[in-house]
Amino acid sequence: MDAFFTFIEQLRDLPDVVIQAHDFPDHDAISAAFALGYLLETKGIKTRLVYNGIVDRVSLQKMIEILSIPIIHASEAGLTEADKIITVDGCIGEKNVTDLPGDEIAAIDHHEVTAPDGLWFSDIRPEYGATATIIFEYYQAAGVKMPRDIATALQVGLAIDTANLTRGFVDADLRAFEFFHAIADQDLVGRICRNSMQHGELIYYKKMLEVLDRQGNVAFAWLEEGCPKNMLGILGDFVLALDEVDVVILAATSGEIVHLSLRSESPGVNVSTLVRDVVVQNNIGFGGGHSHMAGGILDIEKLNSSTLTNNFFELFLGQIETIDS
Ligand SMILES: [Mn+2]
Structure with a gap:
């Protein structure tokens, strides 16, 4: 975890940092961006959360709305080459992560990817069920109290990525799930997870x-x-x-x-x-x-x-x- 804290120190000199979810984001990507953004803000680092493509699930649109997740489309973020970007639930260089204006400095992901050389920080854990679990561990290590809305979003991300803990998860995901479950809004988690599509x-x-x-x-x-x-x-x-x-x-x-x-x-x-x-x-x-x-x-x-x-x-x-x- 030392590398993560060293990375946070490096961010302190920046006016702000951009957190980018993968394109056509899913619940895990948006939740991870939300949670990492909050964590960095508690350390005095300003953040902007962005995605490219579209949010194509009604349940994800509702999650963003209800929890007031401050993520915007990359085209509305006014990014410039001076911006510094962290990608979450996706890795720089992958085709589902648009190369936006700015300098990609970090990747936090649980897919089978190889982060490019020269990043300030990379944390790739393909065995993990969700990026939500990686972010949970940052909170634990940093001793930051997780707000209920963030636990709610992360539990949704973890539940959906692992098909309710029936695929591709490890013990770390169980520990994260137990933690989220204790503080998240379970009615809301259930509603978001169940209502995954529209009649049309x-x-x-x-x-x-x-x-x-x-x-x-x-x-x-x-x-x-x-x-x-x-x-x-x-x-x-x-x-x-x-x-x-x-x-x-x-x-x-x-x-x-x-x-x-x-x-x-x-x-x-x-x-x-x-x-x-x-x-x-x-x-x-x-x-x-x-x-x-x-x-x-x-x-x-x-x-x-x-x-x-x-x-x-x-x-x-x-x-x-x-x-x-
Ligand atoms: Mn994921």
Whole structure:
């Protein structure tokens, strides 16, 4: 933890510091930014919280509203090259973290990423269920009393990232959960976690089911008319609920790009590695995340100009067979 405190000292000379959540942020990203911002403010460091992309879950919009989380869209933050940026729940250099004006000085993340050299501070813990847990440990070490609103947001982030402590978590997450649970507003946590979509979004289930295909324990679908990025994850979890299915690969077209969302409950299939292997090796986009939950972005132009268009999911299936054998 010494490195974190040394880092805080380095921030004292700055007029303020920018905390950036990953693009199309989820609950963990926004909560982590909220909580880190508050922690730094208690140390006399001014902060601005920003994200890029859109907040596409109604439950996240409500969480921001109800808890008055002071995060704004990066385009409204008036960032300049003089700004210093900390990325949370995402790492500098990853494609889901827009390179904003300013100097990226730190990354705090729990994805399978490698922080670039030369940062003032980096704290990457891929085994952790959520960035919320890393931030919780900063509070503990700093001896800062956590306000109820912040515990509420962090509990939501941890609950959603770990599917209510059913995937990808470690003992540290349990300690954090116990702490949040003791002080957070449990009614609000429950309401935010349960109300994850709107009536109008049910259509995405229909659209997905119309094109859903399965080969062995791998299910896949491409929503050509598009789907909100974080809704795609909810659909992935829905398909993963099938007993016959252990790996889910969903794609949704969005203008010139395609969002990918992957899930795995097969110990032999690391979807973070899988999506990197397929998408990066074929030079058609980018991807990464966790062994059980990953995402990616495809460049349609590159996909179309390659010979891979017609057998896109075959690329994944072939790779999974390679892994299995
Ligand atoms: Mn996260």
